[in-house]
Amino acid sequence: QHNHGKAVDMEWNEDLINFLVTEEGSTWLETHNMMFYIEDRPGSAKLRKYKQDSTFSQYVFENPHATGPHVHIQLKK
Numbered sequence: 001q002h003n004h005g006k007a008v009d010m011e012w013n014e015d016l017i018n019f020l021v022t023e024e025g026s027t028w029l030e031t032h033n034m035m036f037y038i039e040d041r042p043g044s045a046k047l048r049k050y051k052q053d054s055t056f057s058q059y060v061f062e063n064p065h066a067t068g069p070h071v072h073i074q075l076k077k
Contacts, residue, residue, distance in 0.1 A: 007074035009039075012046065016071055021055055033076050037061035040069040 010016060019025040020036050029035060040047050042062040046069045050056040061072065 007072060010071040010073060012069040013071065017050075017056070020071070021059070034073055035076055036074070037072040039063050039066050039072045041066045044069060 017038055020029065036059060038047065038050050038056065038059050039061045040063070042064055044062070047060055047062065051060050
């Protein structure tokens with residue numbers, strides 16, 4: 001969705017990640033018709049704790065083409 005101007009990548013920020021899974025963060029995403037991923041390469045040490053936590057695991061995206069750990073936010077289709 002980056003090529004269509006419908007997605008941005010934000011630097012890895014645990015405060016942002018934690019906010020986006022709260023009720024307030026989820027409401028903000030829904031209000032603006034957006035979704036997010038916690039993204040990095042497969043096997044990433046940064047993703048490990050998020051993959052193991054049911055609150056976050058649904059948002060983890062292991063992307064072999066990722067350029068590094070980041071928070072991906074995009075408009076829903």
